[in-house]
Amino acid sequence: MRASSVDHYILQALEESSEHITSAQIYERVRAHLPAVNPSTVYRALERLAHNGKISISDLGRGAMVYQSMNAGAHDHLVCQRCGEIIHLEHDRFKEIFSALEAQYGYRMVTNHLVLWGLCPACQSESEAGG
Amino acid sequence: MRASSVDHYILQALEESSEHITSAQIYERVRAHLPAVNPSTVYRALERLAHNGKISISDLGRGAMVYQSMNAGAHDHLVCQRCGEIIHLEHDRFKEIFSALEAQYGYRMVTNHLVLWGLCPACQSESEAGG
DNA sequence: ATCGCAAATGCAATTCTTTGCATTATAATA
DNA sequence: TATTATAATGCAAAGAATTGCATTTGCGAT
Ligand SMILES: [Zn+2]
Ligand SMILES: [Zn+2]
Ligand SMILES: [Zn+2]
Ligand SMILES: [Zn+2]
Numbered sequence: 001m002r003a004s005s006v007d008h009y010i011l012q013a014l015e016e017s018s019e020h021i022t023s024a025q026i027y028e029r030v031r032a033h034l035p036a037v038n039p040s041t042v043y044r045a046l047e048r049l050a051h052n053g054k055i056s057i058s059d060l061g062r063g064a065m066v067y068q069s070m071n072a073g074a075h076d077h078l079v080c081q082r083c084g085e086i087i088h089l090e091h092d093r094f095k096e097i098f099s100a101l102e103a104q105y106g107y108r109m110v111t112n113h114l115v116l117w118g119l120c121p122a123c124q125s126e127s128e129a130g131g
Numbered sequence: 132m133r134a135s136s137v138d139h140y141i142l143q144a145l146e147e148s149s150e151h152i153t154s155a156q157i158y159e160r161v162r163a164h165l166p167a168v169n170p171s172t173v174y175r176a177l178e179r180l181a182h183n184g185k186i187s188i189s190d191l192g193r194g195a196m197v198y199q200s201m202n203a204g205a206h207d208h209l210v211c212q213r214c215g216e217i218i219h220l221e222h223d224r225f226k227e228i229f230s231a232l233e234a235q236y237g238y239r240m241v242t243n244h245l246v247l248w249g250l251c252p253a254c255q256s257e258s259e260a261g262g
Numbered sequence: 263a264t265c266g267c268a269a270a271t272g273c274a275a276t277t278c279t280t281t282g283c284a285t286t287a288t289a290a291t292a
Numbered sequence: 293t294a295t296t297a298t299a300a301t302g303c304a305a306a307g308a309a310t311t312g313c314a315t316t317t318g319c320g321a322t
Contacts, residue, residue, distance in 0.1 A: 004299085004300065004301090006300085006301085022278095023278080023279085024278090036302085037301085037302090038301065038302050038303070039278095039279090040279085040280075040281085040301080040302075040303080040304095041300075041301050041302070043278095043279060043280070044280090044300080044301080045300085047280095048300095059190070063277085063278085063310080064277085064278060064279090065278085065279085078232060078236060078238060080238070081241055087236055087238075089232075093228060093231075094228070097224060097225070097228070098247075100224075101209060101220075101247070101249070102249075105209060105218055105249075105251075106251070106252040107209060107211070107218075107249035107250060107251055107252070108249055108250045108255050109247065109248075109249045110212055110248045110249050110250060111247045111248045111249065114245075114247075116229075116232070116240065116242045116245075117240075117241045117242045118232070118233075118236075118238035118239055118240045118241050118242065119238060119239045119241060120236075120237070120238055121237040121238070124239050132269075132270095133268085133269050133270065133317085133318060133319075134318075134319095135269085135270065135271095135318095137270085137271085153308095154308080154309080155308090167272085168271085168272090169271065169272050169273070170308095170309090171271080171272075171273080171274095171309085171310075171311085172270075172271050172272070174308095174309060174310075175270075175271080175310090176270085178310095179270095194280080194307085194308085195307085195308060195309090196308080196309085
């Protein structure tokens with residue numbers, strides 16, 4: 001790996017927003033610094049950063065992947081399938097299971113940004129009503 | 132919802148294969164029965180079936196989503212990020228956590244086919260070596 | 263049997279993402 | 293500094309999946 005200015009501006013964008021944002025949003029912000037940058041370069045950089053554990057790539061049901069800095073550390077989410085509400089979960093919650101899996105299968109766990117789907121209380125009633 | 136022959140042939144294809152297969156593979160098998168069927172119809176049917184809990188839709192790193200019948204019940208997987216090895220996990224392993232989440236947030240859990248990423252023993256050494 | 267509605271479908275266009283290949287930029291080496 | 297190897301990039305094309313809109317189909321009500 002080599003010093004890439006795209007990587008730098010992507011991380012900057014992700015750290016400034018601190019939320020999950022799409023590649024389009026990232027692309028816009030990188031382009032503010034590197035006007036001639038190509039989308040595929042951004043995608044490749046995102047892949048690279050995820051592979052190195054710097055960011056997470058997730059499907060949160062928005063129609064496009066969302067990206068987030070891993071600076072604040074591993075964490076997970078519970079997402080309502082119907083309204084999209086996102087709840088933050090401590091990653092420690094899965095620590096025990098992950099350790100057990102590592103012990104049982106000899107794997108080294110990589111997952112650090114799980115997305116669990118469910119129905120929030122409000123959407124449960126609306127779903128029963130026939131939403 | 133209405134009786135859809137596409138749904139029927141998709142479920143048949145998934146139950147016959149019993150493995151995770153791609154939409155292209157499903158499309159081929161549905162087309163054997165309905166030669167004029169359109170890909171988008173298959174995609175929409177797959178979405179419908181997943182929404183009704185009949186099938187799972189997952190990214191197993193194959194470049195396309197993979198689909199599986201939920202007939203055999205909820206289950207999960209541990210997948211090697213590098214070589215793609217897939218390990219089957221009992222869903223009961225997550226029962227406790229899911230119950231706790233439901234109690235804590237009032238959500239009804241929907242996730243029934245988790246995909247966890249890791250590195251298998253062999254790929255761990257190769258990764259350290261610089262693969 | 264006929265009517266009317268809602269679900270399902272076909273088709274084309276669009277969106278999001280990946281990939282192949284040639285080129286450029288960086289870092290290490292001689 | 294000149295050379296070489298490797299990583300990153302640009303560009304265009306391909307691939308996967310979704311969406312809009314018009315049409316068809318199945319189902320219940322009349
Ligand atoms: Zn997150
Ligand atoms: Zn909700
Ligand atoms: Zn499975
Ligand atoms: Zn492996």
